[in-house]
Amino acid sequence: MSGKWGDLSARVWSGVAMAVVGIGAIVLGGVWFQMLVVFVTAVMVWECWIMIRGTSPVSGMLIAAGVASVLSAQVFDGPATREFLLLFLIAPVVGLLVLKRERLTFAIFALAIQVAGWGLVHFRLDYGFTWLIWLVSLVVVTDIAGYFAGKALGGPKFWPAVSPKKTWSGTAAGWIAAALVGAIFAAFTNAGWVVVAMSVLLSFAGQMGDIAESAFKRRQGVKDSSALIPGHGGLFDRFDALLGAALALLLVAEVLNVPGVDF
Template identity: 70%
Template sequence: MAANWDDLKVRLMSGAWMAVLGIGAIIIGGVWFQMLAIFVTAVMVWECWIMIRGASPTSGMLLAAAVASILSAQVLGGAHNYEFIGLFLVVPIIGAAVLKRERMTFFIFALGVQIAGYGLVHFRIDFGFTWLIWLVSIVVVTDIVGYFAGKSIGGPKFWPAISPKKTWSGTIGGWIGAAIVGIIFFTFTNAGWTIILLSIVISFAGQMGDIAESALKRRQGVKDSSTLIPGHGGLLDRFDALLGASLFMLLVASLFDVSGVAF
């Protein structure tokens, strides 16, 4: 039984440092949060590249630098440069052209990561501190409650062919945790009751982001996207759920009039 928890201490320590850095950047906002989002986005695209291409430091770093440059042009200063949104296609197209395999896989992941990173920056600019904290809280609580529920209860696997460790108990536990986050924000903000349902759906979207990254790792035969974070693997391992949640929230906010949230 102890073996089930042997990674908990390292995970908690790494998670605590990331939480301090992330929450601090969200609170400060402005260029500090934008720079953090740009850095994390660029590194995640690099991790996608090295998982598919293998050890290729020069080409991977060049692609990461290109991502950082493009995203910087899009978000620094807080302007909505929608006319340049097509620039997000540059790195996916170049990477797909260079690769000899998994071209569409890299294209989809690199494009999705960039759009999600861009979306998180503008959540902070357009929606404000509270809404970004809500989104991040859903992802964090889903992960924490899901982890403990899955380890404690166990039971049937959610999608064993792709993510052998994930259980239905952990998945549903994550939804319950997200619902509690929604209830808290419904109680203490001007959000309508739909925030509770939306929190659960975003929790599921985050879980699907995690599943998508698990599928990529399984397809490439790797355990982690990189070894940058002790106990967590790479940045893509840690932020895959936030990417899924961000992409889904961008879609929802662009299609529907969500109480308290509007583009």
């Protein structure tokens, strides 16, 4: 397979492997899901660090270990107080003190990644398996629909200065796919039809997470956050949309009282 579909095979097989691990951890919940979130979160912060600082294995490993330790203390029966979340500032502060450039960029992404990881763990604990599957499904179908519609239909670019490959056709296809997922959950759960609108909102938030990471990579002059996953780049490349969607969902659950949605 070549041309514009040349990366499809590697993307599919890597995607299947990630889906099996991710869905298995979500279904099992508890320590299995917590361990996966801690690992992914630490690696994403590490990827942010090495994109800025380059090949610096010792400092990169130290920052990842620190993030894993802080998040583990929070999710593995750690203190439940919100004040404990201040520990998530450790990695951003280290970046502000150590890095010679992109200090604020690293600090913002490191904090956002940790908060999103913490939110996913507590969302699984507080709201259960169904709603985490809903969130992940939104991100996955938005990405798949956007990929195929963008490749097949092409058309005007969504934000060419930041993400040259993304098109309006792919973006809109992602919203439509997310709305369909929301409709399925509305039909078979007690969420109410407002979940359809929320699905589109979180789909857009996920796309913005993808856009934000694309802008970050362009500033660093790199194509992928790392080379850990064949056909996909790094973990940050795969979970950037989930980062945006999770942060948006945390905001919705914390600030808004959405009628009909059992959060």
